[in-house]
Amino acid sequence: MLPSTALRPAITVANHIRRAVMGKELIRRSTGEHLGRVTISVGVAALRADDTPQMLIERADTCLYAAKRNGRNRVISEADPEVSNPASSQQVA
DSSP, rough: OOOOOHHHHHHHHHHHHHHHHHHHHEEOTTTTOEEOOOOOOOEOOOTTOOHHHHHHHHHHHHHHHHHHHSSSOEETTTTHHHHHOOGGSOOOO
């Protein structure tokens, strides 16, 4: 949650967080074993005047699943075409 933040700046924050997570390597403390890197996908939605908390969460969740569907390790907002037209992001066999 980013109070008093418009959609575009929220996307920027989400991308900074995504890159920071991606830049860290996991190491098992007990053995020093390198376990690899972790990535995250983020869905970003902006609060609208008539929103309930549930409506906002549902839109952000839809964006999150669009990010995962489109290759993971990305930020997708409700303004992105992948969200408004999910069929365009599906692979055709």
